[in-house]
Amino acid sequence: xxxxxxxxxxxxxxxxxxxANASPVIGxxxxxxxxxxxxxxxxxxxxxxxxxxxxxxxxxxxxxxxDTAHIDNLxxxxxxxxxxxxxxxxxxxxxxxxxxxxxxxxxxEQIDVARTIDILMFSQSNKTDYVLIVNGSIDVSKQQAVWGxxxxxxxxxxxxxxxxxxxxxxxxxxxxxxxxxxxxxSEYKMSKKRAESESNNTNxxxxxxxxxxxxxxxxGDLNAYCIPQGYKFGDQFINTETYPSSTNAxxxxxxxxxxxxxxxxxxxxxxxSKSDGPSAGLSVGFGFSKTKESSQTHxxxxxxxxxxxxxxxxxxxxxxxxxxxxxxxDNYQASGDSWNxxxxxxxxxxxxxxxxxPLDSYxxxxxxxxxDRRSCKSQAIIFGNSLTIARTHxxxxxxxxxxxxxxxxTVESNYGVTIDTKCxxxxxxxxxxxxxxxxx
Numbered sequence: 001x002x003x004x005x006x007x008x009x010x011x012x013x014x015x016x017x018x019x020a021n022a023s024p025v026i027g028x029x030x031x032x033x034x035x036x037x038x039x040x041x042x043x044x045x046x047x048x049x050x051x052x053x054x055x056x057x058x059x060x061x062x063x064x065x066x067d068t069a070h071i072d073n074l075x076x077x078x079x080x081x082x083x084x085x086x087x088x089x090x091x092x093x094x095x096x097x098x099x100x101x102x103x104x105x106x107x108x109e110q111i112d113v114a115r116t117i118d119i120l121m122f123s124q125s126n127k128t129d130y131v132l133i134v135n136g137s138i139d140v141s142k143q144q145a146v147w148g149x150x151x152x153x154x155x156x157x158x159x160x161x162x163x164x165x166x167x168x169x170x171x172x173x174x175x176x177x178x179x180x181x182x183x184x185x186s187e188y189k190m191s192k193k194r195a196e197s198e199s200n201n202t203n204x205x206x207x208x209x210x211x212x213x214x215x216x217x218x219x220g221d222l223n224a225y226c227i228p229q230g231y232k233f234g235d236q237f238i239n240t241e242t243y244p245s246s247t248n249a250x251x252x253x254x255x256x257x258x259x260x261x262x263x264x265x266x267x268x269x270x271x272x273s274k275s276d277g278p279s280a281g282l283s284v285g286f287g288f289s290k291t292k293e294s295s296q297t298h299x300x301x302x303x304x305x306x307x308x309x310x311x312x313x314x315x316x317x318x319x320x321x322x323x324x325x326x327x328x329x330d331n332y333q334a335s336g337d338s339w340n341x342x343x344x345x346x347x348x349x350x351x352x353x354x355x356x357x358p359l360d361s362y363x364x365x366x367x368x369x370x371x372d373r374r375s376c377k378s379q380a381i382i383f384g385n386s387l388t389i390a391r392t393h394x395x396x397x398x399x400x401x402x403x404x405x406x407x408x409x410t411v412e413s414n415y416g417v418t419i420d421t422k423c424x425x426x427x428x429x430x431x432x433x434x435x436x437x438x439x440x
Contacts, residue, residue: 088112
């Protein structure tokens with residue numbers, strides 16, 4: 001697995017504010033009551049540790065809370081597969097340096113995918129906030145052609161094939177998409193049942209389950225059944241944050257961050273009480289911001305984000321901005337050998353067009369509860385990440401750059417995690433959904 005180009009981004013927490021208001025609880029930073037404007041970078045799993053430590057201080061300050069009212073670990077986190085997900089695929093596409101998309105000397109590429117997927121779950125009075133964070137990249141680590149033997153290029157020598165006279169550019173990303181979504185237990189079981197009816201192989205059942213669940217939750221006619229509490233509770237389920245988002249197709253640079261800040265603040269009245277526990281006005285606010293922009297330019301690319309009906313998730317699709325691509329092609333430098341590769345491709349187009357595409361993204365939801373006991377049901381909550389990798393070539397005969405859609409080659413990679421949760425009500429009638437043991 002080639003990890004050389006893997007991009008790691010992080011989650012940031014509020015740590016200081018310098019604001020005038022003093023914390024009502026000794027040992028808890030002012031920022032956790034008033035908000036903050038300073039950030040530092042920590043791992044997502046550390047975010048929960050810090051949050052829970054602060055809530056513990058608050059609980060202790062309330063004094064005399066008995067065990068029945070005291071709810072610990074209001075923030076829990078899960079990392080899918082407890083590490084970095086790594087996959088490799090081989091795709092064969094036509095050579096972009098030969099006329100009419102000829103199959104002469106096709107190019108076979110090794111495409112490596114590295115992802116770290118974290119889930120954070122913040123429980124609080126009568127609502128739960130969920131955050132899905134993806135860090136990673138798609139890297140083309142090897143290209144091979146057969147011409148009197150195998151010719152091979154690796155790592156930074158991976159380049160697009162282009163011969164201006166013939167008018168074809170090949171070996172580029174077009175149509176990459178990523179779908180981050182959330183689902184309840186019922187629809188997950190339906191997808192698994194369908195998969196089990198088609199295969200007896202455990203790995204194949206797993207693959208098909210996530211494929212079918214992703215397809216259902218992306219389907220606007222069906223995805224109401226992906227709402228955790230069921231389709232009748234859609235007004236309680238809100239998609240609050242998403243990144244990245246759509247860009248202007250008219251030459252605007254795509255805004256891709258290589259690190260993202262995630263902040264929260266705790267506010268509330270916190271009057272001492274024997275029974276109130278963390279429900280004594282506890283309120284957690286969330287916010288995201290991009291802390292550092294990528295050094296690459298992305299003006300040959302556009303992003304289209306589509307939030308799914310019923311707020312279950314967002315799909316983001318990458319496409320080529322053919323106008324910007326064609327304008328930059330006037331400055332290309334050919335490799336000077338029989339393969340006609342663009343040696344300055346990173347300079348004029350950016351590596352994310354053809355070699356190293358970032359997958360950094362996040363999605364956040366809020367689930368609210370009412371006095372209706374059915375509004376919070378103990379069940380498994382499902383989080384999914386569905387990825388499509390697409391490679392193609394372009395035709396610029398006639399002075400325009402056209403995508404050869406029939407020649408787009410794709411592979412799919414679907415992952416997810418099932419988190420067991422329990423609904424509980426404290427002595428004040430405040431509902432909490434808390435995470436139990438995780439089923440990977």
